[in-house]
Structures are given as structure tokens and as C-alpha cells.
Amino acid sequence: MCAPPVAFTTGGFAPGDPLLQALDTAHRARRGAGAAAAHGRPAAAVVDARGGRARAAEQIARLRKRVRGVPCVLLEAAAATDHAREGPAGLDAQGAVADFGCHEDVAARLLEALDRAAREVELGLVGSSCTMQEVRGELAAAAASPSTVLLEGETGTGKGVAARALHALSARARHPFEVVDCSALTPGLVESELFGHRRGAFTGALGDSIGAFGRAGAGTLFLDEVGELDARSQARLLHALEERDYLPVGGAARRPLAARVVAATNRDLERDLDSGRFRRDLYYRLHVVAIRLPALRERPDDIAALVEHFAVRVAGRLGRPPPHIAASFVDALGREAWPGNVRELAHRLESLLVRAPLAAELRGSATPPRARASAGPTRQALGRAPGGATCEADERQRLTRLLRECGGNVARAARRLGLARSTLRYRIRRAGLEGLLPRD
Numbered sequence: 334m335c336a337p338p339v340a341f342t343t344g345g346f347a348p349g350d351p352l353l354q355a356l357d358t359a360h361r362a363r364r365g366a367g368a369a370a371a372h373g374r375p376a377a378a379v380v381d382a383r384g385g386r387a388r389a390a391e392q393i394a395r396l397r398k399r400v401r402g403v404p405c406v407l408l409e410a411a412a413a414t415d416h417a418r419e420g421p422a423g424l425d426a427q428g429a430v431a432d433f434g435c436h437e438d439v440a441a442r443l444l445e446a447l448d449r450a451a452r453e454v455e456l457g458l459v460g461s462s463c464t465m466q467e468v469r470g471e472l473a474a475a476a477a478s479p480s481t482v483l484l485e486g487e488t489g490t491g492k493g494v495a496a497r498a499l500h501a502l503s504a505r506a507r508h509p510f511e512v513v514d515c516s517a518l519t520p521g522l523v524e525s526e527l528f529g530h531r532r533g534a535f536t537g538a539l540g541d542s543i544g545a546f547g548r549a550g551a552g553t554l555f556l557d558e559v560g561e562l563d564a565r566s567q568a569r570l571l572h573a574l575e576e577r578d579y580l581p582v583g584g585a586a587r588r589p590l591a592a593r594v595v596a597a598t599n600r601d602l603e604r605d606l607d608s609g610r611f612r613r614d615l616y617y618r619l620h621v622v623a624i625r626l627p628a629l630r631e632r633p634d635d636i637a638a639l640v641e642h643f644a645v646r647v648a649g650r651l652g653r654p655p656p657h658i659a660a661s662f663v664d665a666l667g668r669e670a671w672p673g674n675v676r677e678l679a680h681r682l683e684s685l686l687v688r689a690p691l692a693a694e695l696r697g698s699a700t701p702p703r704a705r706a707s708a709g710p711t712r713q714a715l716g717r718a719p720g721g722a723t724c725e726a727d728e729r730q731r732l733t734r735l736l737r738e739c740g741g742n743v744a745r746a747a748r749r750l751g752l753a754r755s756t757l758r759y760r761i762r763r764a765g766l767e768g769l770l771p772r773d
Contacts, residue, residue: 339375339376339377339447339448339451339452340374340375340376341360341375341376341377341378341379341447341451342375342377342378342379342396342399342400342403343356343378343379343380343381344378344379344380344381344392344393344395344396344405345380345381345382345384345388345389345392346381350381351436352408352432352436352439352440354436355436355437355439355440356379356440356443356444358440359437359440359441359444360444363444374400375400375403376403376404376447376451377403377404377405377406377427377447377448377450377451378396378400378403378404378405378406378447379405379406379407379408379443379446379447380392380393380396380405380406380407380408380426381408382407382408382409382410382429383408383409383410383432389407389426393405393425393426397425397641404426404427404450404451404453405425405426405427405450406426406427406428406429406430406443406446406447406450407426407428407429407430408429408430408432408439408443409429409430409431409432410431410432411431411432411433411434425461425638426461427446427449427450427453427461427469428446428449428450429446430442430443430446452501452502453469453498457491457494457497457498458472458491458494458495458498459635459638459639459642460632460634460635460638460639461635461638462632462634462635463728464627464631464632464635465627465632465635467763468495468624468626468627471622471624472495472498472499472502472624473502475499475622475624476498476499476500476502476503477503478622479593480621480622481574481593481594481595481596481618481619481621481622482499482593482594482595482596482621482622482623482624483559483595483596483597483598483619483620483621483622483623483624484496484595484596484597484598484624484625484626485597485598485599485602485623485624485625485626485759486597486599486625486626486627486628487599487626487628487674488599488673488674488676489629489673489674489675489676489677490599490626490627490628490629490674490675491626491674491675491676492557492597492599492626493512493555493557493597495597495624495626496510496512496553496555496557496595496597497510497555499553499595500552500553500555500595503553503593505551505552505553505592505593508549508550508551508552508553508592509548509549509550509552509553510549510552510553510555511545511548511549511552511553511554511555511592512555512557513526513527513545513554513555513556513557514557514558515556515557515558515559515560515561515562516557516558516561518561518562518566520563520565520566523562523563523565523566523569524565524566524569524582525538525542525544525582526544526545527544527545527546527566527569527570527573527579528544528546528569528573528579528580528581528582529541529542529543529544529546529547529581529582529584530542530544530581530582530583530584531581531582531583531584532583533583534581534582534583534584535582535583538582538583542581543581544581546573546579546588546590546592547588549591549592550591550592551591551592552592552593553592553593553594553595554592554593554594554595555595555596555597556570556594556595556596556597557596557597558597558598558599559596559597559598559619560598560599560600560602560605560611561600564612567611567612567615568612568615570615571612571614571615571618573590574590574594574615574618574619575618576590577589577590578590594619596619601754602616603754603758604754625759628671628674629671629674629675629677629678630670630671633667636663636666636667636678637658637663639675639678639679640658640662640663640666640678640682641655641658643678643679643682643683644656644658644682644686644695647682647683647686647687648686651686651687656686656689656695657695658695659695659696661696662695662696666678728760728763728764729764729765729766732760732761732764732766733764733766733769735749735750736761736766736769736770737769740771741769741770741771742771743757743758743761743770
């Protein structure tokens with residue numbers, strides 16, 4: 334049975350628009366006969382963009398003034414977009430649906446897109462930059478498969494959020510989501526924590542334990558900071574993934590592995606492979622589907638949406654209305670280096686809001702605590718023009734210029750950008766510029 338659709342608002346539709354009427358009818362039908370209409374803050378918005386994107390941009394701006402941070406889905410003319418396309422470039426929207434003629438079918442697709450957009454924002458997948466559009470698309474594609482997923486990215490980029498989104502978007506969403514912080518495990522007890530143990534298997538084993546693999550059941554097992562596992566634990570994990578079963582410590586019978594494994598790391602595993610610190614065979618087993626979470630300095634155009642998102646969330650917890658956020662405040666944040674990425678932005682913003690008086694306006698002079706100490710030429714370092722530039726073409730042009738200046742030396746180019754080599758290699762592959770690298 335489908336979950337009731339989210340409460341939504343609209344923008345740009347003419348009164349009596351037959352498609353709007355079909356959308357309302359479909360929404361009522363999905364909500365259930367006799368059910369009360371949802372009240373309060375809308376979780377998403379649908380914007381009529383059939384009259385052009387300039388008009389749609391105005392409607393989005395008006396909606397965002399009325400409902401801070403609300404995710405938007407565009408209804409576009411059939412010739413302008415494809416109904417399966419996500420995140421239209423150039424507008425701050427989370428999805429697009431084409432008006433291809435049949436009002437009932439279009440309305441159903443709009444409801445699905447609205448549900449998806451609201452769920453993504455609720456899960457923390459905030460932002461409509463080209464980079465985040467790609468991440469959302471990769472997560473949706475990975476969620477539809479049973480394959481092992483490796484999430485890569487710096488500390489604070491949202492790997493845990495992405496893992497939860499993967500689980501929520503998958504067919505395993507009704508089953509458990511089990512988290513194991515591999516960096517916090519004692520080497521001698523890793524196997525017990527992962528695979529469980531029998532009573533008396535070791536000193537302190539006073540009862541049976543099913544372990545994280547057992548607790549995950551048919552759901553998702555999230556191995557955070559998997560790069561911190563010791564060599565013995567890596568070998569045991571590899572065997573479990575390859576054979577799809579495992580042996581509890583002190584047990585005599587192997588148990589089937591029903592869960593889907595999602596791993597995450599902030600380490601440069603390619604470098605760890607060269608040094609022998611991480612097993613190459615385990616890396617390939619985890620790397621079946623690899624998704625890289627971008628650093629905040631790579632997606633400065635998302636800072637405004639992130640600030641809105643966190644401001645609404647924190648204000649709600651504090652029991653006060655969201656503050657007005659001036660453009661100068663967002664511009665000031667865009668000039669920061671943000672070594673802690675989205676997590677740092679969220680924590681600093683919360684610290685500022687807790688100290689701010691009621692109904693305060695956040696301006697450029699009121700940057701979060703310690704933010705000025707880390708100021709750096711973020712946009713300039715990445716070669717991004719202020720104001721948010723285009724996507725693939727600009728990325729390719731910047732990387733081409735950088736690689737030529739560095740003679741194709743990835744390590745040197747990565748140092749200039751302040752990125753890990755694996756991160757830069759990913760961007761090079763995505764841009765199709767492997768030909769600029771020296772041949773082995």
C-alpha cells in the first residue's frame with residue numbers, strides 16, 4: 334500500500350487549470366476517501382514552468398519567501414524536458430516532469446516527484462547544484478540494485494545521510510538500517526560486533542549475540558569508516574561478502590548474510606592500496622558501486638539552500654520562527670573554506686542561532702563563530718565564477734587548464750585544489766579527460 338502523498342503547494346498555475354484539477358483529484362484519491370486535508374507547512378511545491386524558466390524562477394523565489402527552504406518540482410512543456418529527468422539545470426528545483434498530454438498520468442508523476450523531493454530534503458540531500466543532481470541520481474540508481482556500495486568523501490560531507498537515503502529509497506526500507514562505526518571498534522572485538530558470538534566464546538561473553546549482520550536482517554548494514562578496519566577484520570569481512578554468509582565467534586554453523594552492505598570512508602583508499610594498509614580484493618568487492626560525496630567547497634551554489642534548511646530545522650527545535658537570511662550572509666559563507674564541510678556549516682549555524690535574539694536578521698557581519706578564521710578563496714581556488722556558473726562545460730574547461738598547467742601530474746593538481754587524488758581522478762573520469770594524463 335502506498336504511503337499518503339506529502340502536503341504540497343503550487344505556484345504559477347492559472348485558476349481552473351485542468352492539470353491542477355487532476356493533481357488535486359489524484360492527491361485526494363491517494364490520501365484516502367474521507368481523510369482530512371493536510372494542514373501546516375507544505376513539504377514540497379510544484380511550479381508551472383510551461384511558460385518559460387524565467388517566469389518559473391520568479392515563482393520559485395515567491396514560494397521560498399512564503400515557505401522557507403521548500404523543495405520545488407517543475408512542470409515543464411513536453412519539448413523542454415524528459416519526464417524521467419532529475420534536477421533541471423539552471424533552476425533551484427529538485428525535479429522536473431513533462432506535460433506530455435494525459436492529465437491523469439502527469440498528475441501521478443508529479444505526486445511521485447513531490448514525494449521524492451520532500452523525502453530527499455527530509456533525509457538531508459539538500460541542494461540543486463549539478464554535483465548534487467548527480468549524487469541524487471547515483472543514489473537512486475544504486476538503491477534499485479542489491480550491489481554493495483562504497484561512499485567516499487571527506488569528513489562532514491554527508492556519507493551517513495547518503496547511506497540512509499540509499500536505504501530509504503530502496504526496497505529494503507521497511508527492514509532495519511544498522512550502523513557500525515568501524516573506527517570505534519576495538520580490534521579484538523570487531524568480529525564479535527559484526528558477526529555476533531556464542532555465550533562463553535571469550536571472556537565477558539555472558540550471552541549469545543547476533544551481531545550487526547544479524548541485527549540488519551534483510552535491511553542495510555552501514556559500515557562507516559570501513560578504512561579503519563585491521564587486516565584480520567578486513568579478511569573476515571571479505572569472506573562474508575564473497576560467500577554471503579558468516580560464522581559467529583564461537584559458533585559452529587554459518588549464517589546467511591541477507592543484508593545489503595553499504596560502506597563509507599574518508600580515507601584515500603587508493604593510497605592505502607599502494608601502501609598495503611587496505612586489501613585490494615576487499616576494495617574491489619566494496620567498490621562495486623562507488624559514489625563520491627562532494628566537499629562543500631565544490632558546491633558553493635548549495636550554501637544558500639543548506640543555510641535555509643538548517644535555519645528552518647534549528648528554529649523549529651528552538652520553538653521560534655526561522656530568521657531572515659540576508660544575501661550578504663550567504664555571500665560571506667561562500668567565501669569560507671569549510672574544512673568540516675556540511676557538518677561544520679550546520680554546527681556553526683546552530684551555534685549562531687542559539688545566541689541570536691528572536692526575529693534576528695542574519696547579515697554578512699554575523700558569520701558563524703570561528704568562520705572568519707578559516708576564510709579562503711573557495712570559489713577562486715576551484716575556478717568557479719561568483720554567482721554560480723554552468724556545470725559540465727565549465728568543469729571540463731577548468732580541469733583541462735589545470736591538468737595542462739601541471740603537466741598531467743594528478744598529485745600536483747590535487748594539491749593545488751586541496752583535494753585527495755582519488756577525488757580529482759573521479760572528476761577527471763567524469764569529465765572524460767583521461768587522455769590528458771600521461772600513459773603508464
